[in-house]
Amino acid sequence: MDFNDTPEEAAFRKEVRAWLDANAERLKPGENAPGLAEGRSSPELIKRAQDWQAKKADAGWACITWPKQYGGRGASAIQSMIWNQEESKYRTPPNVFGIGQGMLGPTIMVHGSDEQKDRYLRPMLRGEEIWCQLFSEPSAGSDLAGLRTSAVRDGDEWIINGQKIWTTGAQYCKWGMIVTRTDPTTEKHKGITYFIVDMQSPGIEIRPIKQINGMSGFNEVFFTDVRVSDRNRVGAVNEGWRGAITTLMNERASIGGGGAGGPDFTDLVRMAKQTQWDGRPAFEDSDVRQRLARFYIRLKGLQYTGYRTQTALSRGETPGPQSSIGKLVGAPLRQDMASFAIDLEGAAGGLIDKSLAPEEGAWQQTYLASPGLRLAGGTDEILRNIIAERVLGLPPEIRADKGMAFKDIPTGANK
Amino acid sequence: MNFDFSDDQKLLQKTARDYLAEHAPLSVCRAVLESDASYSEMLWKGVAELGWLGTAIPEQYGGSGFGRLELAVMAEEVGRALAPIPFSSSVYLATEAILRFGSEAQKQELLPKLASGERLGAFAHAERPGEHGPEGVGTKLTKGKLSGTKVPVADGDSAHFALVTARSGKEVGLALVDLTGDGVSRTRVRSIDPSRSLASIQFNGAPAQWLGTAKSWDEIQHVLDRAAVLMAFEQLGGAQRAFDITREFCLGRYAFGRPVASFQAIKHRLADLYVEIELARSNAYYGAWALSNESPELGRAAAGARAAASDAFELASKEMIQMHGGVGYTWEYDCHLFYRRAKWLAVALGSTHQWREQLIQRLEA
Numbered sequence: 001m002d003f004n005d006t007p008e009e010a011a012f013r014k015e016v017r018a019w020l021d022a023n024a025e026r027l028k029p030g031e032n033a034p035g036l037a038e039g040r041s042s043p044e045l046i047k048r049a050q051d052w053q054a055k056k057a058d059a060g061w062a063c064i065t066w067p068k069q070y071g072g073r074g075a076s077a078i079q080s081m082i083w084n085q086e087e088s089k090y091r092t093p094p095n096v097f098g099i100g101q102g103m104l105g106p107t108i109m110v111h112g113s114d115e116q117k118d119r120y121l122r123p124m125l126r127g128e129e130i131w132c133q134l135f136s137e138p139s140a141g142s143d144l145a146g147l148r149t150s151a152v153r154d155g156d157e158w159i160i161n162g163q164k165i166w167t168t169g170a171q172y173c174k175w176g177m178i179v180t181r182t183d184p185t186t187e188k189h190k191g192i193t194y195f196i197v198d199m200q201s202p203g204i205e206i207r208p209i210k211q212i213n214g215m216s217g218f219n220e221v222f223f224t225d226v227r228v229s230d231r232n233r234v235g236a237v238n239e240g241w242r243g244a245i246t247t248l249m250n251e252r253a254s255i256g257g258g259g260a261g262g263p264d265f266t267d268l269v270r271m272a273k274q275t276q277w278d279g280r281p282a283f284e285d286s287d288v289r290q291r292l293a294r295f296y297i298r299l300k301g302l303q304y305t306g307y308r309t310q311t312a313l314s315r316g317e318t319p320g321p322q323s324s325i326g327k328l329v330g331a332p333l334r335q336d337m338a339s340f341a342i343d344l345e346g347a348a349g350g351l352i353d354k355s356l357a358p359e360e361g362a363w364q365q366t367y368l369a370s371p372g373l374r375l376a377g378g379t380d381e382i383l384r385n386i387i388a389e390r391v392l393g394l395p396p397e398i399r400a401d402k403g404m405a406f407k408d409i410p411t412g413a414n415k
Numbered sequence: 416m417n418f419d420f421s422d423d424q425k426l427l428q429k430t431a432r433d434y435l436a437e438h439a440p441l442s443v444c445r446a447v448l449e450s451d452a453s454y455s456e457m458l459w460k461g462v463a464e465l466g467w468l469g470t471a472i473p474e475q476y477g478g479s480g481f482g483r484l485e486l487a488v489m490a491e492e493v494g495r496a497l498a499p500i501p502f503s504s505s506v507y508l509a510t511e512a513i514l515r516f517g518s519e520a521q522k523q524e525l526l527p528k529l530a531s532g533e534r535l536g537a538f539a540h541a542e543r544p545g546e547h548g549p550e551g552v553g554t555k556l557t558k559g560k561l562s563g564t565k566v567p568v569a570d571g572d573s574a575h576f577a578l579v580t581a582r583s584g585k586e587v588g589l590a591l592v593d594l595t596g597d598g599v600s601r602t603r604v605r606s607i608d609p610s611r612s613l614a615s616i617q618f619n620g621a622p623a624q625w626l627g628t629a630k631s632w633d634e635i636q637h638v639l640d641r642a643a644v645l646m647a648f649e650q651l652g653g654a655q656r657a658f659d660i661t662r663e664f665c666l667g668r669y670a671f672g673r674p675v676a677s678f679q680a681i682k683h684r685l686a687d688l689y690v691e692i693e694l695a696r697s698n699a700y701y702g703a704w705a706l707s708n709e710s711p712e713l714g715r716a717a718a719g720a721r722a723a724a725s726d727a728f729e730l731a732s733k734e735m736i737q738m739h740g741g742v743g744y745t746w747e748y749d750c751h752l753f754y755r756r757a758k759w760l761a762v763a764l765g766s767t768h769q770w771r772e773q774l775i776q777r778l779e780a
Contacts, residue, residue: 001484001704002417269778286772293771296778297719301694304701307418314416322693329690387689388682392662395677 003307005082006314012079016061016086023055024090032261033091041096046130046172049093053127063101063125070109070117071125078313096169100124100131103250104177108196111235111243116196120175132199133247134164134178134221139411141166142382144179144248145189145241146401146409149223151180158182158195158233160203160226166376170206170219173199179244182237184407191406194240196232203227213368251377262334262369263362265299268292268341271358275344282344291340298333302326321391328383331373338367418700420488427481428488434465435496441749444610447499448752453573453603453612459500463532468506472514477527483641483707487648487699494652497756499610501535501570503649503763507642509536512578512589515638516629521591525576537574537594538638539565539616546769549587549632554618556581556590561598561623564615569763571614572603578626579618580635589629589638592621608755636773640717643764644702647717647724650760651699654692654728657735657753661685665738681738688734695720695727718774725761725770732757 005013020026027033056062057071065080066072075083105124108116123129140146149162160180170176176197183191197204203226208216235243269292272283282288302325309323341363342349351357352364374380388394401409420428443455462468471486472478486506493502510529513522513536528534542553542565554563561581568577574594581590594601598621606613629635662685665676675681702720705713732753736743743750761767 001419001700001707004417289775290768290771293718293722293774296774297698297723297771298694300701300719301697301723304418304697305693307416308697308700310416311418322697325690325693329694381683384683384686385679387686392682392685392689394662394666394682394685395674397679398673398677 009078009082009314013082013086016083019059019061020086020090023059024052024092027089027091031091033088033094041094041169041172043172045093046096049096050127050130052093053097057126062127063105066101066105066121066125067109070105070121076313076316078310078316081310081313096130096172097124097127099133099168100129100175103247104131104133106250107177107194107243107247108234110246111194113231113234115231116234120196129174130169130172132167132170132173132176134167134170134176134197135244135247136166137163138165142379144244145192146406146411147179147181147192149178149180150184151182151193151195151228153182153230154227156230158193158228158230160195160197160223160228162223164221164223165209165218167206167219167221168217170199170221171208175199176221177234177247179240181406182240185405186238187403188401188406188409189241191238192240192244193237194234194243195228196234197226197228201226201228211369211372213365213372215369262366263341263359265292265296265337267359267362268295268337271341271363272344275358288344295333295337295340298329302329302333321387324383324387324391327373327377328380328387331370332380334366334373335370338363338370342367418704420484424484424488427485428492431467431489431492432495434461435492435498439496439498441497441752444497444499444752445749448608448610448755453570454501455499458498459532462498462500462502466530467502468510468532469526469530470506472510472526472530476522477530483645484703486645487703487706490645490648491652491655494649495656497610497653497656497752501537501573503642503646504537504570504574505529505532505535507645508538508638509574509576509578511641511645512538512626512629512638515641516589516627516634517591518627521624521627534576535570535574537568537570537577538642539568539571539577539579540635541565541567546766549582549635552580552582552587554579554581554590556583556588556623556625559622559624560620561590561592561618562620564617566615567604567606567613568601568616570612571601571616572612577616578638579623581623586630587632587635589626589635590623591626592618592623596622598622606759608759610752610756611759636714639764640713641706643717643721643770644699644706644713646760646764647695647699647702647720650724650728650757651692651696653753653756653760654695654724654731657728657731657750657757658685658688658692660749661688661731661735661738668740675738675740684734684738688731691727691730695723698723714777714780715774718770718777721764721770722767722774725757725767728753728757729761 053062060073064073064075064083068074101124105121108120124131135144137147137149139148149160149164151158151160176199178195178197180193180195181191182193203224205222207220209218209220210216272288273281275282277285305322309319312319345358352361354360357364389396438461439458443458447455466479467489469478470481470489471483474480513525529536554565561579565579576593579590579592580587598619601614601616604613604615665681666674668675699720702716705716735753736750739748739750742748
């Protein structure tokens with residue numbers, strides 16, 4: 001048992017590091033790369049991200065797991081992991097390309113036409129065109145197949161009407177991939193068609209969603225008679241669910257428990273030592289120490305589970321099912337740690353003012369942001385269902401809408 | 416990254432699992448639990464003959480010369496079978512302590528007999544309720560004579576010798592004492608898990624010697640750390656078995672026209688239990704790495720492994736009963752075998768509360 005790279009991995013890591021050293025600035029110890037602030041990402045930030053992406057693309061370091069024919073290196077999962085580990089140590093612009101490059105590009109590779117692959121993949125890889133995912137709707141989140149946004153054929157075009165929600169980055173994206181209802185008379189997942197849509201199309205209206213932490217990383221996107229060419233249909237008519245599954249599988253693969261940034265365990269310990277309870281550091285209180293120990297053990301459990309995943313990837317194996325627990329464990333843990341940190345501070349825990357609050361209000365910000373992590377990319381409850389059904393082989397949920405035509409499914413509005 | 420057991424180690428684990436599946440079905444644990452037997456002598460003899468007891472003992476002392484990683488996978492299988500044998504006392508505690516701290520003479524005298532199984536070792540530390548550091552050690556070793564009472568001592572009734580935490584003036588260390596000799600009076604005492612015997616041992620001037628260089632609390636804690644890692648694997652094995660049995664039961668048990676396993680509450684709780692066991696497994700792996708590399712991280716790795724495994728096994732055993740419904744509460748069903756064992760192991764090396772406190776102290780060190 002050891003934590004070493006294989007000779008091949010070590011050589012690869014060395015190559016990666018050499019290129020990054022020559023092309024980017026290394027972060028100082030303890031410094032985090034600025035994450036994607038949930039503000040309305042500025043054009044300046046997008047430009048910086050695109051410049052960095054182009055630089056990587058020119059050197060052959062963009063989307064390294066993509067097949068060579070689309071500009072990638074055909075790199076393995078472990079090489080991708082090594083690349084990400086190394087890149088995270090440098091001061092680089094936030095990644096705004098993850099949705100396209102991580103999920104939508106791979107979907108086009110599997111389900112797209114040759115024309116679509118030729119037109120879209122290279123600009124996506126180079127960061128010249130940024131993509132968003134138009135999936136969830138106000139009445140279809142966890143139950144994505146219950147989507148209502150419609151696409152009606154009109155000659156060699158389709159007319160889209162409806163609304164998408166939780167669309168990250170819609171405001172700066174060139175293209176979106178949208179799942180639509182094209183046949184409401186059949187079962188819900190059998191009447192769905194997948195399209196690529198130009199986000200500058202007439203009839204598209206983008207509205208930011210204000211989250212509980214005051215930020216707006218997500219959007220509502222309204223479609224009023226938006227026209228899409230049939231050449232931008234991905235996959236066959238009414239068979240879009242297959243493509244959606246491919247997209248979702250890639251989403252699952254890319255969302256780890258991983259490094260959300262923000263305050264961490266060492267920050268929590270430091271705060272416990274600096275905060276006084278009855279004239280003594282809170283860190284000396286037995287209950288505080290027990291809570292800290294529990295957090296530590298859980299965090300380490302996640303970290304070591306990540307090592308087990310990396311071990312499987314290093315061997316060229318599919319990671320075991322325990323690799324899927326990262327978000328389910330990590331997101332509530334983050335919320336609990338923030339809750340505990342605030343409690344440590346007593347009434348002062350209610351301060352979020354950067355100049356007054358301990359740790360500049362970082363734990364307060366985390367507390368407000370953390371419910372979102374338990375909902376986005378698969379809610380805690382859906383993740384539990386997935387573990388129960390796919391990992392533990394337990395029976396699937398009873399579907400009240402099984403076999404029903406979509407138009408007949410109860411929605412609460414049509415009892 | 417190679418954070419896993421080797422193919423050879425996994426093969427060893429499979430061999431152990433197959434052996435115990437055949438020779439230690441849960442009825443063997445139950446037989447000890449329901450009788451006055453202290454342990455299954457037949458099973459003990461069987462595993463001794465296979466060389467399990469000497470897994471990590473060097474060949475020069477009669478062992479197989481493997482390492483702690485091999486011992487860890489065997490411990491998991493012992494745990495999976497709820498094997499009613501003094502494996503933890505003799506192997507994780509007595510053998511490890513002698514290997515690490517014993518004098519050459521003590522090693523030569525005891526290790527071959529531990530390897531063959533003809534001698535059982537025990538570890539005697541607790542004296543009264545609660546958690547006590549060195550100041551809680553009341554048993555005294557004065558001029559080669561041991562005096563005091565230790566209770567409970569796991570396998571104290573069947574062991575031939577024991578390592579006993581004792582003091583001499585301000586120093587505390589491990590005393591090696593022949594339990595079959597003079598000045599030793601022992602009584603079996605009732606345990607929450609009768610498949611693992613406990614004893615009260617009174618020492619009245621029993622001849623004893625210090626174990627090699629084990630003359631400080633740090634060394635005693637180190638012995639406990641080593642045992643904690645190995646016991647974590649045993650706890651993991653038990654937790655996993657409890658989980659597997661519960662899952663099977665829920666799939667086969669029908670209510671309201673469908674398997675109990677199809678109810679979302681049950682699905683989610685099993686998913687949560689799966690997560691806890693996997694987190695504990697990952698922490699145990701790190702403990703195994705630290706142990707096999709004699710890493711300075713062992714203290715915190717052991718504490719993390721133990722706390723996680725204790726909690727996971729206890730949770731698994733509680734969920735097992737609950738998900739079985741009423742029959743889970745019957746003597747006849749095997750659920751209580753796990754419930755009892757989980758709770759005993761959770762305190763056998765000291766409370767989880769204390770181990771979590773240890774973890775914080777070691778993060779600071």
